[in-house]
Amino acid sequence: MHEMSLCEGILQIIESESKQQQFTEVKQVVLDIGVLSGVEILALEFAFEVVMRGSVAEDATLKINQIEAQAWCMPCSETVVIKQRFDACPLCGSYQLQVSSGDEMKIKELEVN
Amino acid sequence: MCTTCGCGTGEVQIEGHDHHHGHDHSHGHDHSHSHDHEHSDHDHSHEHHQQGQDIHYGTGPAHAHAPGLSQSRMVEIEQNILGKNDEYAKENRRYFTDNAMLALNLVSSPGSGKTTLLTRTINDLKDDLSLSVIEGDQQTTHDADRIRETGVSAVQINTGKGCHLDAHMVGHAMANLNPDKGSVLFVENVGNLVCPSAFDLGEAHKVAILSVTEGEDKPLKYPDMFFAADIMLLNKIDLLPYLEFDVEKCIEYARRVNPDIQVLQVSATTGEGMDTWYQWVQASRQLRLIGRSDILNADKPQQMVSV
Numbered sequence: 001m002h003e004m005s006l007c008e009g010i011l012q013i014i015e016s017e018s019k020q021q022q023f024t025e026v027k028q029v030v031l032d033i034g035v036l037s038g039v040e041i042l043a044l045e046f047a048f049e050v051v052m053r054g055s056v057a058e059d060a061t062l063k064i065n066q067i068e069a070q071a072w073c074m075p076c077s078e079t080v081v082i083k084q085r086f087d088a089c090p091l092c093g094s095y096q097l098q099v100s101s102g103d104e105m106k107i108k109e110l111e112v113n
Numbered sequence: 114m115c116t117t118c119g120c121g122t123g124e125v126q127i128e129g130h131d132h133h134h135g136h137d138h139s140h141g142h143d144h145s146h147s148h149d150h151e152h153s154d155h156d157h158s159h160e161h162h163q164q165g166q167d168i169h170y171g172t173g174p175a176h177a178h179a180p181g182l183s184q185s186r187m188v189e190i191e192q193n194i195l196g197k198n199d200e201y202a203k204e205n206r207r208y209f210t211d212n213a214m215l216a217l218n219l220v221s222s223p224g225s226g227k228t229t230l231l232t233r234t235i236n237d238l239k240d241d242l243s244l245s246v247i248e249g250d251q252q253t254t255h256d257a258d259r260i261r262e263t264g265v266s267a268v269q270i271n272t273g274k275g276c277h278l279d280a281h282m283v284g285h286a287m288a289n290l291n292p293d294k295g296s297v298l299f300v301e302n303v304g305n306l307v308c309p310s311a312f313d314l315g316e317a318h319k320v321a322i323l324s325v326t327e328g329e330d331k332p333l334k335y336p337d338m339f340f341a342a343d344i345m346l347l348n349k350i351d352l353l354p355y356l357e358f359d360v361e362k363c364i365e366y367a368r369r370v371n372p373d374i375q376v377l378q379v380s381a382t383t384g385e386g387m388d389t390w391y392q393w394v395q396a397s398r399q400l401r402l403i404g405r406s407d408i409l410n411a412d413k414p415q416q417m418v419s420v
Contacts, residue, residue, distance in 0.1 A: 002276055002308045009194045021188050031194075038311065038337050085336040086369040095369050105311075107190040 003043040006105070007051035013107055018056050023112035026057035030109045034067040036085060036102035041066070069102025125282060126271040128254065129289045198312055201280035205315025208287065209298070213405045215398040216298040218314050220338060221322035222331070223304030226348045228256050230322060230381035231299055235263045238391060242398070243296035247286045249278040249303045256301065266290060277308035280315055295408040297398055306335040317397065318342075321374075324349040325356055329363035336370040344375045346390060351380040 014026060029048075033039050041064060048062045069082050073089040074096040080089055082102070088095055193199065209216045221227050228248075235244055246267040248256040257269035268286045270278060283300060292298055300316060302309040310319075321342035323331055326349055332339040339345065345367055347360065364376050377393065379386035402409055 002311075005275075005308075006194050009197065012197065013190065013192050013194070017188060017190060023186075023188070027185050036337075038307065085340050086333055086366070096372065105195060106193045109190055110188045111185050112188050113185045 003040060003047040004051065006039065006044065007047040010048070010107060011051055011055055011057065014057050014110065015055065017110065018112075021112070023110075024056060025113040026060040026110050027113060028061050028063055028111035029057060029107065030063045030065065030111075032065050032067050032104045032106050032108045034069060034102040034104035035083065036069045036099065037105045039105060065108065067102060067104045069099060071097040071099045073097050125273055125275065127282065127285050127289065128257065128269045195311060198280050201284055202313035202315040205280055205284050205287070207315075208284075209315060209317070210401075212292070212294045212296075213401050213408045214292060214294070214296055214298055215394070215401050216300065216314070216316040217394075217397075218300045218302055218309070218316035218319045219322060220302045220306070220309045220319055220342065221304060221324075222306045222327065222335075225304070225322045225324040225327065226381050227301055227304070227322050228259055230346065230348055230379070231301055232259055232263060233381045233384070233387065234299075234390070234394070235260065235265050237387065238297075238394065239263065239265055242395075243293040245290045245292040245296060245298050247278075247283060247290070247298065247300045249282075249301060251275070251303065266292075272303055276303060276305050277312050278302050278314060279312050283314045295398075295402060295405070297394065306331070306338045310335075310337040310341040317401070318344060321345045322348050323363070325353055325358040325360070325363075329359050330366055332363065332367040332370050339367050339370045339374060342371070342374060344377065344393065347376060347378045348381055350378045351383045351385060 010029065010031075014029070018024070018026075033041065033044070044064070045062055052058055052060060069084075070079050071082050071087075071089075072078075073080050073091065073094060075094045076089060076091050078091065079100065080091060080097070082090070082097065082099070085099065086095070087097070089097055205216070208214075219227055219231065231246065235246070238244060244265045246257070246260045246265060248254075248260060248267055248269045249272060250256055250269065251272055251274070253271070254269040257267040260267035268289050270282050270286055272278065272282070278300065287298075290298075300314055302314075319338075319342040321339055321344070323345060325347060328334070332345075347363065350360075353360070360378065367374050367376060375393075377386060377389045379390055381387065
């Protein structure tokens with residue numbers, strides 16, 4: 001996707017937080033990334049290292065919580081776990097699914113000094 | 114640098130917009146802690162970790178302090194990485210709503226016939242509606258030039274290295290366009306079926322354009338885009354006799370990803386099916402105008418100011 005752009009966004013948030021919360025070093029960045037968000041984890045890890053260079057998060061490690069995708073299956077009236085947007089319900093095979101989570105893309109927390 | 118993406122400083126060019134925007138968002142929050150820490154006279158061999166003037170030991174990862182250990186703390190952020198873009202999109206959306214405008218974000222892969230479809234649409238609708246166009250491409254003003262030949266005002270945004278338009282760019286382009294109230298704005302996004310899906314521009318609908326010269330399984334290959342779109346225009350249907358393209362299957366795939374998606378079959382070259390698309394545009398615009406007598410009374414096609 002645009003992992004480089006996302007890392008620029010992450011850096012922007014970190015820099016504005018560093019002013020607000022007065023920290024000078026970020027040791028760890030924790031992200032929530034849903035499996036449907038389209039984010040390529042390996043590319044994100046690579047871009048993260050490059051983009052954070054020279055910033056308060058230069059030496060930060062990146063921790064990514066991968067959030068599984070859930071959907072509400074109407075025929076089954078149940079929440080099921082899916083892998084992709086067009087997956088059928090694993091229980092009944094219907095495509096009448098309403099995706100309820102899995103497109104998260106957010107910074108959860110920072111460990112800072 | 115653009116707000117959420119890494120297009121880089123100076124890469125984005127909006128026609129008629131040559132001043133530089135410094136992104137200086139300063140926040141005036143003061144975080145002061147008023148804990149008083151009494152320290153006895155022994156020497157501290159560990160680092161002091163200060164927040165401003167004050168020292169706080171209770172915010173470490175374990176919410177406690179162990180002597181000699183580095184004192185770091187966790188900061189809960191819970192911020193959407195694209196949150197900045199969403200804020201700009203919200204501003205755009207409010208502007209569109211205030212002015213009863215219908216903004217459509219046209220997305221597709223390169224070569225699906227977006228600009229041809231748009232040019233024909235403009236020529237067929239410009240007598241009835243006030244229209245304006247924002248064109249997104251990495252380079253060149255070719256597309257905006259094609260649109261301007263129709264007499265409708267258009268602004269080209271060159272994203273440089275960027276793979277999509279973002280809400281901030283659209284906001285600036287709007288300032289140059291100065292569209293009429295009650296008008297229709299077409300935003301032709303960068304030809305890309307991946308990235309533009311994640312960037313809300315403040316539009317009313319994303320319109321996905323898929324041509325039959327591409328694979329019928331594109332909705333499955335690029336599900337995010339077809340999930341984000343409200344309507345899919347299946348373009349170039351005049352070529353169907355020469356191709357092995359299963360229309361039914363394509364529509365089924367699109368509905369698998371997005372059960373709500375509406376599909377219209379059109380040919381921008383022959384004009385076949387284009388009337389259904391125009392009906393959809395007109396009807397969507399009418400929805401925006403409901404209850405807006407202030408605009409309806411002034412609802413006449415006006416001469417657009419060219420940029």
